[in-house]
Amino acid sequence: MNELYIECKYIISGSKCEKLIKNGAILIEDNKILEVDKASSVKKLLAGHDKLIRTNHTAIPSLINAHTHLPETLLRGICDSEKLVNWLYDYIWLFEMKMTKEDAYYGALLGCLELIESGTAGIIDQYFYVESIEQAIRESGIRALLCPSVFDNTPESGSLDNTWKSVSKFLNTRCSSKENNVRYGIGPHAPYTVPKEYLYKILDLSSKYSIPIHIHLSETKQEVEENEEKFGMSPIEYIHDLGLTKERILGAHCVHTNKKDWEIMKTTDFTVLHNPQSNLKMTSGIAPVYKYIEQGIKVAVGTDGNASNNDLAMIEELSTTAMLQKYFSNDPKVMQNETVLYLGTISGLKTIGIESSGISKGSVADITLLGLDKSHSWPQNDPLSNIIYSSSSSDVTDLIVNGKIVYLDGKHQFLDKEKIIEKCSSISSKILTEMKK
């Protein structure tokens, strides 16, 4: 049995991140939290557990990055100042067309390093080369909901039809297994890139295995206008009309939505994957997240890929989420601190498909520890406020995923950081050189 005792100055506990325990402790057995309370009470239960004494730290439920394209780490910093169309055609897709399966594997490993160092226990990913990503995730010890992209003209399979064949073959071999750390969905890129007949096939596969559909929706105004012109309805109405919302929908972005869309999002199993920094950088707009929350529409937060963000840092994404919605609603009362942390942690884990009540008795043991030694953590008038607005990803010292330590006092337990960084630097510069030829 895997047994672990963690002692912390503060623990953000409760199924809505609503409870603060001072001088607390967490007892873990296998992958579950057996007890969480004041350290003085938990200590009585302690017998032979490994100990992590972190008395100058805060424990939070682990962060979950709800929308990534993991191998895009290789594209970090290649283009920051182009309009979406030029950005895609002249940089991103040109680079991706030269990416091999092995390149994607190393890119995904670099993503895992970054996720772990910033306290993130899991991702919801959509990309090609899914087997490379799967391998990297398994080696890293973190979780993922992997949704292979269905998209035309990928470097992996070429045409849309070939991509569909390889994606459905992959999912047919994986979907019957019930693993804890790696789960599967299907990722039609967007309604404007995947024709109707393939969306129907995707729906059938999703129904067959009860797996979610992870799709980009209503990211830009132009996309919504074109959809209205072509089909007489918004992208969300369109996928609803095709029947896709019979299954679980993970809708990335949902920036430009209307009241009819909200009705669909409310009455179906729909989760918005909100990526504020990517939306700001690509000038796509601001998603009305405070309205989604008001209406009970589910929301989880992600970063989007490194090509558009350019990092996977969830704590910074959460402060952006909060500040942006306060500005957008013109109401500083929206986005209470508990809600913000919930969106980046427990909500993400539930979206992966794992029931969680955060750092609470009986819940799955995904825990992130942040050190309090930096000046920005003092004074500690409100430890939760400090996490959202003052802390940074570099405060993360330890990460526990499914009861296992994957990052201990700033050291990776399963990944060779130096080798991965070296490999990714050379892959990235090799591709950039080829692109210039």
Ligand SMILES: [Zn+2]
């Ligand atoms: Zn995306």
